[in-house]
Amino acid sequence: MAIHTRKNTEKIPEPTLRRLPWYLSNAKLMREKGEKYVSSTQISKQINIDASQIAKDLSYVDIAGRTRVGYDIDLLIQVLEDFLGFTNMHKAYLFGVGSLGGALLRDSGLSHFGLQIVGAFDVNPDLVGTKINGIPIYHSDDFEKRMKLDGVNIGVLTVPIAIAQEISDKMIAGGIKAIWNFTPFRIRVPENIVVQNTSLYAHLAVMFNRLNETIKK
């Protein structure tokens, strides 16, 4: 018997959005092991999240589970990939090919999650005109010209903090609609522009804190 869980039409909460890729990875792992169905209880055991939370999270995506057997794995993977936008490639530019920017260009994992960096910009003459991982590096001055050719609407910001705002303004003026900001600077943008701030160090602080708690025990 199929359970027709009504699709939850509320705005999806950010924590749910951040958990969905875990369910996707887990479903892919189960598929590799030859499983055809997966239940929220099974996912729960693997990734240590409450089964009812998983069922609630999955109510935001258009998928119905079956009693006892759970979700059809192929369908679950397809629905999650579509929902998360991992199936259609989002083209992006990266600004600032330094130690962090260069590492992101070398990361082939981004394209598995739907982000394709099609070009990068820097001002360092040693970098301009070269490629990293097949991605061409242009001079920052050529950004407007390239924008007209590449159909990009996402910008990855990995420039020095002092010029984070200036480069963001330049990106937006050129037509960029979403900025993945790795600088610690809280950039100001018009209301219609999406900003995602990301810091590796924030997670590090959590790890140190938890580690200290374990050592104390």
Ligand SMILES: NC(=O)c1ccc[n+]([C@@H]2O[C@H](COP(=O)([O-])OP(=O)(O)OC[C@H]3O[C@@H](n4cnc5c(N)ncnc54)[C@H](O)[C@@H]3O)[C@@H](O)[C@H]2O)c1
């Ligand atoms: N979010 C995180 O977890 C995290 C981790 C590391 C670094 N960062 C931040 O990322 C940024 C870059 O750090 P990094 O260590 O790679 O620095 P870096 O100095 O190695 O790289 C900065 C790059 O920006 C380039 N640049 C300078 N002016 C430019 C311009 N006008 N247009 C385009 N490129 C320009 C430089 O030539 C250089 O290649 C910093 O703001 C840093 O604080 C964040």
